[in-house]
Amino acid sequence: MVTDDSRAGKTAPSAPWSGHEKGSPAYRRLLAALFFAGVATFAQLYSPQAALPEIADDLRIGAASAALVVSASTIGLAVGVIPWSVVADRVGRLRAMSIAVVAASLLGLLVPFAPSFEVLLAGRFAEGVMIGGVPSIAIAYLSEEVIAGHAARAAGIYVAGTSIGGLLGRLVAGPVAELTTWRIGVFSVAVLCSVSAAIFIALAPRPRGFIPRALRMPGTDQSLPRRLAANLRSPRQLVLYAQAFLLMGGFVALYNYLGFRLAAAPFWLPPAVVSLVFLAYLAGTWSSAQAGALASRIGRRPVLLGSIALMVAGVALTLAPVVVVVLGGLVLATAGFFAAHSIASGWTSAAATVGRAQASSLYNLFYYAGSSLFGWLGGIFFDAAGWSATAAMIGALALAAGALAVVGLRGADPARPAGA
Numbered sequence: 001m002v003t004d005d006s007r008a009g010k011t012a013p014s015a016p017w018s019g020h021e022k023g024s025p026a027y028r029r030l031l032a033a034l035f036f037a038g039v040a041t042f043a044q045l046y047s048p049q050a051a052l053p054e055i056a057d058d059l060r061i062g063a064a065s066a067a068l069v070v071s072a073s074t075i076g077l078a079v080g081v082i083p084w085s086v087v088a089d090r091v092g093r094l095r096a097m098s099i100a101v102v103a104a105s106l107l108g109l110l111v112p113f114a115p116s117f118e119v120l121l122a123g124r125f126a127e128g129v130m131i132g133g134v135p136s137i138a139i140a141y142l143s144e145e146v147i148a149g150h151a152a153r154a155a156g157i158y159v160a161g162t163s164i165g166g167l168l169g170r171l172v173a174g175p176v177a178e179l180t181t182w183r184i185g186v187f188s189v190a191v192l193c194s195v196s197a198a199i200f201i202a203l204a205p206r207p208r209g210f211i212p213r214a215l216r217m218p219g220t221d222q223s224l225p226r227r228l229a230a231n232l233r234s235p236r237q238l239v240l241y242a243q244a245f246l247l248m249g250g251f252v253a254l255y256n257y258l259g260f261r262l263a264a265a266p267f268w269l270p271p272a273v274v275s276l277v278f279l280a281y282l283a284g285t286w287s288s289a290q291a292g293a294l295a296s297r298i299g300r301r302p303v304l305l306g307s308i309a310l311m312v313a314g315v316a317l318t319l320a321p322v323v324v325v326v327l328g329g330l331v332l333a334t335a336g337f338f339a340a341h342s343i344a345s346g347w348t349s350a351a352a353t354v355g356r357a358q359a360s361s362l363y364n365l366f367y368y369a370g371s372s373l374f375g376w377l378g379g380i381f382f383d384a385a386g387w388s389a390t391a392a393m394i395g396a397l398a399l400a401a402g403a404l405a406v407v408g409l410r411g412a413d414p415a416r417p418a419g420a
Helices: 005-009 025-059 063-091 093-113 117-131 135-145 148-179 182-203 224-232 235-263 271-298 300-317 323-351 356-385 387-408
Strands: none
Touching (some): 025 117, 025 135, 025 148, 025 182, 063 135, 063 356, 093 117, 093 135, 093 182, 135 148, 135 323, 135 356, 148 323, 224 356, 235 271, 235 300, 235 323, 235 356, 235 387, 271 323, 300 323, 300 387, 323 356, 356 387
């Protein structure tokens, strides 16, 4: 059961809190809790994507309008990340995440039964705002609660949970919607998310690293604009935000338009088979956790660069005329993206000298901005010159991210334990 974060600050500890050690019961509980937090939020965020044709038919709207059901929630998430970081600074990371995940789950149970398309969009937007309370805070929470040398691994476990959530949301909603209605399909995912939210709240250990604003040393607190500005002035943070913007943009374009290639010549795969490409997300589940563990041994920068290289190689393979090679490239690109994302997101919070919650929120803001921009721009390339043009755009984005990482991420790496 979640306790008030402020209790942690009523008495000064005898020694500074350094974080839970790897392998301790609290460390294992925290990792499991964050995994379920990722499932609880990202499953409902993307679940309507698998039922968009049914939504369009039922509401008698076009495909582009139906896609707004997904876009409304991602816009809400982007809008919510900064306000949630402020809430987390005042009431505590864990309490804020718990409020967010419960509110998102309740909305997820109600929104599918909205009486009109306009109410549905408004509900999905509100749902996205509530969902934003988890990704904007989760990395800051674990950075305060896990020993620095193992924070990268913990971030990888959380990202693995988000990948599983995104996969489950699509794989559950689609078949259920086909057998019943899209409303039942999306509702069934919300039930799954409610169970995951309850598990998160039950497992999350009492926070010990958070210091409430009211109890911080005089002169150590800053206003929100100053905390945001401090992170936006940091060259390292800007490079990490660029990773989110460029890599996520390319990744969304990959999944948005590769299905069109597989459904056309020379492959002609049926829609039911094309929908199974989301199973490639499992590669991201594995790679994000492995990347965090590897970063704890050799450092974040080489793992990030290797992950980007893997993503580029995978995208190149999708140009092949052989379907098995194309699908293999999708798996490699997915593994590379999620590994890079787990490293960059964890590094953002660890590198923040002030405004740790705001640093994570800015990362998510750039992440979803890239998703919105390049997810759309990839379609312009596709319509103009086919998949090869879209793949070239994705590869260029990844290479730009890698070049920025080479130049801007030199120096000490907090992911490596002392003496490593």
